[in-house]
């Protein structure tokens with residue numbers, strides 16, 4: 001329900017829900033392997049039912065193998081959990097944090113089973129993904145529904161989720177600091193603003209997923225809310241991080257594409273674009289992992305390894321700016337996102353740095369559907 005006739009509320013569908021006295025926070029993430037023997041079973045979990053070609057699986061396995069079969073993501077989530085617990089304690093908020101993953105132990109269903117054992121009946125989920133798309137939003141909502149089914153807790157435990165937080169100041173602030181520092185480095189290395197590019201990089205997704213991202217009724221165009229949200233956040237970051245007299249051009253690029261070559265995914269690829277721009281005379285790149293919350297494998301391999309090799313090959317300057325990780329602004333922001341639901345804050349009191357937000361507490365019907373995989377039950381969404 002919307003309280004107060006705020007312009008945002010008046011303009012669109014209801015964005016905010018009634019307050020709820022949640023019992024616990026469900027920190028939900030992707031999960032990753034923690035040893036060589038985990039790699040293939042993990043990749044089978046990730047690609048279940050998707051027909052990703054074996055060559056690609058081998059290729060991805062190779063990325064993990066190069067790091068001893070260990071993805072950094074689980075350790076990063078353990079650290080995030082500890083940081084959230086510290087911030088909750090500091091603010092005197094008595095909400096335990098349960099952590100579970102989509103593709104590796106501890107699984108989301110393990111965390112939900114534990115909630116059931118402890119007698120919790122309402123959970124507020126934080127998915128470690130900021131934007132709207134099937135992979136970054138709806139699939140988590142499907143996982144919550146599946147976890148309640150697996151554990152037999154349907155009808156006993158309620159799971160809500162915090163809004164997608166792409167434009168929440170706590171998520172955006174670390175990127176602003178990173179771009180400011182990255183631009184300063186490029187200048188210090190003697191690169192002119194006109195010969196410098198800020199490349200905001202995010203996970204490529206199939207064009208069909210992009211088109212379906214966000215509520216259809218809002219008409220985000222062929223790349224959907226996913227691309228619109230990234231562009232809007234990039235504008236905010238550039239405005240806040242740039243010197244008012246000097247303007248450095250920026251672009252949105254994509255990385256970590258998979259799937260068959262015949263299937264269209266969002267482009268351009270970060271490496272391809274670096275090559276084109278270098279040929280046009282660009283000498284410095286500030287690469288911003290805008291689509292990622294922490295330095296997991298997509299960042300460590302696709303940016304820190306591959307994109308840096310591309311830069312070396314081209315003989316250009318490149319710096320990769322930090323992800324939010326456990327930046328205090330991000331951790332505080334995540335707790336704020338939980339508390340706006342506990343308190344049932346009206347739209348006008350919910351911080352959002354772009355005109356696209358604050359995003360919905362409950363996703364609109366049909367939002368972020370996957371036309372390739374078909375319909376699966378999902379929580380925290382309006383029914384058709």
Ligand SMILES: CC1=C(CCC(=O)O)c2cc3nc(cc4[nH]c(cc5[nH]c(cc1n2)c(C)c5CCC(=O)O)c(CCC(=O)O)c4C)C(CCC(=O)O)=C3C
Pocket residue numbers: 030031032033043046047050052056057060071072073128129130133135136203204205206256257258259291292293294296297298
């Ligand atoms: C939008 C998006 C995010 C959100 C950004 C975020 O949440 O941060 C994300 C996160 C992640 N993706 C990850 C890993 C993988 N993603 C895969 C496959 C895919 N991801 C996709 C999209 C996304 N993925 C898509 C459309 C596919 C193809 C499958 C399909 O057809 O729909 C595959 C399978 C092999 C391959 O295809 O590459 C792997 C191994 C990891 C873990 C990294 C680690 O271990 O540290 C993380 C955090």
Ligand SMILES: [Fe+2]
Pocket residue numbers: 203
């Ligand atoms: Fe992925």
